[in-house]
Amino acid sequence: MKRILVLALCVFTLFGLAGCAQSANTPQTASKQDQPLVIATSADLGSIDPAVAMDNAAWKISYPAYDRLVNFKGSSTDVEPSLAKSWDISADGLTWTFHLRDDVKFADGTPLDAAAVKFSFDRLLKIKKGPSDAFPSLENVTAVDKNTVLFKLKTVFPPFLSTLATNGGGIVNPAVMKHEKDADMGQNWLATTTAGSGAYVLAEWVPEQSLKLTVNPNYWGSKPKLNTIIIKIVKDPSAQRMALEKGDVDVAENIPVDQLKELKKNPDLTIFETPSLMVDYVYLNTQKAGLKNPKVRQAISYAVDYQGIIDNVWQGNATQMRGPIPNGLWGYQPDLLQYSRNVEKAKALLQEAGVNNLTLNFMYSDRKPWWEQEAQIIQSNLADIGIKVNLQKIAYAAQREKIDKGDFDLTIGVWSPDYADPYMFMNYWFDSKNFGLAGNRAFYKNDEVDKLVRKAASINNQTERIELYKQAQQLIMQDAPYVFLVQKKYQLPMRKSVQGFVFNPMLEDMYNFQAMSK
Amino acid sequence: MNTSKFVAKRLGQLVLVLLGVTLVTFLVSHVVPGDPARMLIGQRADEQTLAAMRQALGLDKPVWIQYLNYLWGLIHGDLGTSIRTQRPVLNELLSFFPATVELTLFAMGFAVSIGILLGLLSATFRDTLTDHATRILAILGVSTPLFWLGLMALLLFYKYLGWLPGSGRLDPLINPPTHITGLYVVDSLISGDWIALKSSILHLVLPSLCLGYIQLATIARLVRASMIEVLELDYIKTASANGIPRSRIIYRHALRNALIPTVTIIGLTFGELLGGAILTETIFAWPGMGKFVVDSISFLDFPAIMGFTLVVATVYVLINMVVDLLYPLLDPQIKGVH
Numbered sequence: 001m002k003r004i005l006v007l008a009l010c011v012f013t014l015f016g017l018a019g020c021a022q023s024a025n026t027p028q029t030a031s032k033q034d035q036p037l038v039i040a041t042s043a044d045l046g047s048i049d050p051a052v053a054m055d056n057a058a059w060k061i062s063y064p065a066y067d068r069l070v071n072f073k074g075s076s077t078d079v080e081p082s083l084a085k086s087w088d089i090s091a092d093g094l095t096w097t098f099h100l101r102d103d104v105k106f107a108d109g110t111p112l113d114a115a116a117v118k119f120s121f122d123r124l125l126k127i128k129k130g131p132s133d134a135f136p137s138l139e140n141v142t143a144v145d146k147n148t149v150l151f152k153l154k155t156v157f158p159p160f161l162s163t164l165a166t167n168g169g170g171i172v173n174p175a176v177m178k179h180e181k182d183a184d185m186g187q188n189w190l191a192t193t194t195a196g197s198g199a200y201v202l203a204e205w206v207p208e209q210s211l212k213l214t215v216n217p218n219y220w221g222s223k224p225k226l227n228t229i230i231i232k233i234v235k236d237p238s239a240q241r242m243a244l245e246k247g248d249v250d251v252a253e254n255i256p257v258d259q260l261k262e263l264k265k266n267p268d269l270t271i272f273e274t275p276s277l278m279v280d281y282v283y284l285n286t287q288k289a290g291l292k293n294p295k296v297r298q299a300i301s302y303a304v305d306y307q308g309i310i311d312n313v314w315q316g317n318a319t320q321m322r323g324p325i326p327n328g329l330w331g332y333q334p335d336l337l338q339y340s341r342n343v344e345k346a347k348a349l350l351q352e353a354g355v356n357n358l359t360l361n362f363m364y365s366d367r368k369p370w371w372e373q374e375a376q377i378i379q380s381n382l383a384d385i386g387i388k389v390n391l392q393k394i395a396y397a398a399q400r401e402k403i404d405k406g407d408f409d410l411t412i413g414v415w416s417p418d419y420a421d422p423y424m425f426m427n428y429w430f431d432s433k434n435f436g437l438a439g440n441r442a443f444y445k446n447d448e449v450d451k452l453v454r455k456a457a458s459i460n461n462q463t464e465r466i467e468l469y470k471q472a473q474q475l476i477m478q479d480a481p482y483v484f485l486v487q488k489k490y491q492l493p494m495r496k497s498v499q500g501f502v503f504n505p506m507l508e509d510m511y512n513f514q515a516m517s518k
Numbered sequence: 519m520n521t522s523k524f525v526a527k528r529l530g531q532l533v534l535v536l537l538g539v540t541l542v543t544f545l546v547s548h549v550v551p552g553d554p555a556r557m558l559i560g561q562r563a564d565e566q567t568l569a570a571m572r573q574a575l576g577l578d579k580p581v582w583i584q585y586l587n588y589l590w591g592l593i594h595g596d597l598g599t600s601i602r603t604q605r606p607v608l609n610e611l612l613s614f615f616p617a618t619v620e621l622t623l624f625a626m627g628f629a630v631s632i633g634i635l636l637g638l639l640s641a642t643f644r645d646t647l648t649d650h651a652t653r654i655l656a657i658l659g660v661s662t663p664l665f666w667l668g669l670m671a672l673l674l675f676y677k678y679l680g681w682l683p684g685s686g687r688l689d690p691l692i693n694p695p696t697h698i699t700g701l702y703v704v705d706s707l708i709s710g711d712w713i714a715l716k717s718s719i720l721h722l723v724l725p726s727l728c729l730g731y732i733q734l735a736t737i738a739r740l741v742r743a744s745m746i747e748v749l750e751l752d753y754i755k756t757a758s759a760n761g762i763p764r765s766r767i768i769y770r771h772a773l774r775n776a777l778i779p780t781v782t783i784i785g786l787t788f789g790e791l792l793g794g795a796i797l798t799e800t801i802f803a804w805p806g807m808g809k810f811v812v813d814s815i816s817f818l819d820f821p822a823i824m825g826f827t828l829v830v831a832t833v834y835v836l837i838n839m840v841v842d843l844l845y846p847l848l849d850p851q852i853k854g855v856h
Binding site: 036038043044046047128129130133187188191192206207208209210212230232233234235236238239242243245246248394395396397398400401402404437 | 550551552553554556557567570571602603604605610613614669672673676677680683684685686687690691694800801802803805806809810812813816817818
């Protein structure tokens with residue numbers, strides 16, 4: 001009896017607290033245009049500060065919340081005016097003058113002017129995290145008058161205009177400095193909130209559960225059709241699939257390729273498909289004794305069963321790469337040498353190189369679910385030409401560390417460009433200044449190639465650059481420092497009701513929310 | 519030894535256990551290759567940026583200094599800053615802990631109540647159809663992988679029947695109830711937020727039943743076994759011979775004794791449930807500590823991993839202490855065990 005009394009007392013005390021607490025929900029009837037667009041994604045986001053965030057998952061939020069001087073145009077690799085109405089380049093290619101729109105306000109109502117642009121780039125360079133890498137030659141930014149801003153470069157950097165359209169080029173409200181702590185330029189505060197002029201603002205973030213974007217009332221562009229966007233974190237791919245089929249989510253990002261075939265049969269769903277610029281390739285550590293000889297590397301490139309990988313791993317949703325630059329980006333060479341499986345030739349090359357009983361380690365991680373399958377196929381392909389491959393699966397963080405130190409024989413990775421310039425491939429992958437994680441993960445050094453790619457990065461003339469990159473690519477294909485596997489097709493299953501989605505290959509896993517509807 | 523002395527001794531042991539846990543976790547997470555600073559700055563940053571980041575995170579110092587710094591922070595209630603989210607680990611854990619506790623408590627309530635009931639039925643109607651059915655149910659529970667069970671439950675109750683929601687703690691359009699305890703059910707009850715209450719209870723059903731089912735099986739089997747054992751004892755026979763009704767013998771005389779080993783298991787179960795919650799949270803997109811720690815592990819975010827380990831270790835030790843304290847209540851004979 002006593003216990004019951006105590007229990008009753010507890011319950012009453014709890015209800016007593018009710019007076020202090022306000023109910024957060026009232027019964028509501030939602031109208032059609034208030035229906036949110038719901039996107040399921042597999043992991044919660046890290047910092048969404050444009051000067052800090054380095055992955056597309058976080059850019060999904062920051063890209064529509066901030067504006068940039070220029071934007072990628074539709075699904076193309078060109079840029080179009082955004083905050084900047086127009087721009088001029090000095091004859092030496094070092095000074096860029098941008099003329100800003102004068103009707104832009106940040107979400108809090110303060111005007112966006114040249115000072116805010118200068119502030120954003122000063123902040124980006126001072127914080128000096130990943131996103132600032134896209135601006136290696138930027139010397140300084142000056143606000144000439146309210147609507148004119150001047151960028152001074154140290155050296156000619158041809159991709160410059162394109163880099164302004166990356167997420168790191170987002171213009172941040174200088175008011176963030178009110179939230180500065182320990183001289184962090186407001187990084188801590190901006191990690192979980194937005195302070196831009198884009199079409200949407202981050203309204204709510206329940207960690208590991210969901211993020212909610214709502215329309216920016218002060219947005220200068222045309223009013224978005226969707227009032228609310230919800231990003232829901234659903235880790236398990238099967239759970240995502242069920243939620244999509246039921247209509248609880250409109251877009252599901254992480255459904256494996258082999259399940260998409262089934263989803264195509266569902267009349268309520270559509271699979272958005274388009275070629276992407278994301279490539280999947282194997283790094284051969286050219287500094288390792290067994291892999292020093294280009295003939296051995298050619299033999300490996302000839303041994304791999306590209307079609308088998310496309311058919312089995314990708315179920316046909318990928319194409320074989322032809323050289324480093326993917327199809328769809330300028331600089332791609334349609335007549336470049338493309339390796340195909342030729343066991344006899346591979347064996348002959350090994351013999352010429354005088355190599356037998358070669359044993360190599362193939363290191364990979366579970367970062368991408370398809371790597372294991374590809375590693376196994378390549379293991380058996382290389383066994384066919386007498387190379388023994390030991391598979392070595394390690395944690396992703398460890399894989400990155402070992403790549404950086406060159407502590408591997410073979411390993412695998414993906415790459416997609418942040419801005420639309422072959423520089424993203426040619427200079428990152430092959431310039432011997434970029435050994436390790438920085439991009440040259442084959443530790444490849446060819447003085448002639450160094451000269452060509454560096455020259456191509458120092459002039460603005462596109463025709464000349466294409467020619468330089470072409471010569472470099474021809475040398476590279478003979479040296480075979482990587483096995484150029486596949487260029488992935490971008491596939492995104494969504495409800496049929498979702499309209500207006502445009503995919504830009506530079507903005508993978510991101511959305512043009514302001515033009516979408518449901 | 520009296521109760522307060524016992525509690526003091528246990529708390530003293532807790533400090534030692536936690537010290538050991540920090541040492542082991544710290545060493546393991548630092549021996550593993552991989553550099554969280556690299557993960558943070560993106561893949562194309564140069565050496566200088568990397569060095570600056572390592573310095574900012576304190577990763578440039580020798581490991582033992584890093585460890586002492588960590589302990590020093592710990593004494594002051596500072597669990598460090600998560601490398602991945604850049605927020606204080608303590609705040610992160612506090613924000614995810616209630617979700618996990620809520621899930622675990624519901625799973626536990628389900629497992630204990632139904633588990634004891636089934637065990638009891640099974641023992642009382644030994645070798646009948648009820649017994650066999652219950653035992654099959656229990657064996658299935660012990661041998662079913664959690665992820666499979668979770669997916670099947672989702673398929674049936676969420677996708678085909680549509681009775682229950684499949685992911686998260688609340689409908690995304692419903693605002694979380696006013697934060698009081700962090701347990702949505704309790705909070706929405708207190709603030710009279712019936713919409714949130716309904717949604718949060720519905721969201722709890724599938725994950726807590728799945729998580730609880732496996733423990734339910736263990737409990738049911740244990741209760742059955744100890745009930746059968748107790749029912750064979752002389753005092754039960756005496757009671758029977760004295761004409762005491764069977765139902766009274768079972769509930770009053772036998773069950774109480776049979777529950778003593780069960781209480782121990784329930785204590786251990788709580789720890790297992792906290793661990794099992796990691797998998798359940800992944801399948802049902804439950805925003806608890808499990809999901810947080812899985813993401814942290816893949817990032818090698820050791821302050822977060824250590825914070826999680828510490829919390830689980832603390833809870834585990836405390837629960838076992840409570841279990842030990844419960845024995846004398848169940849069985850007045852046990853006084854000297856402490």
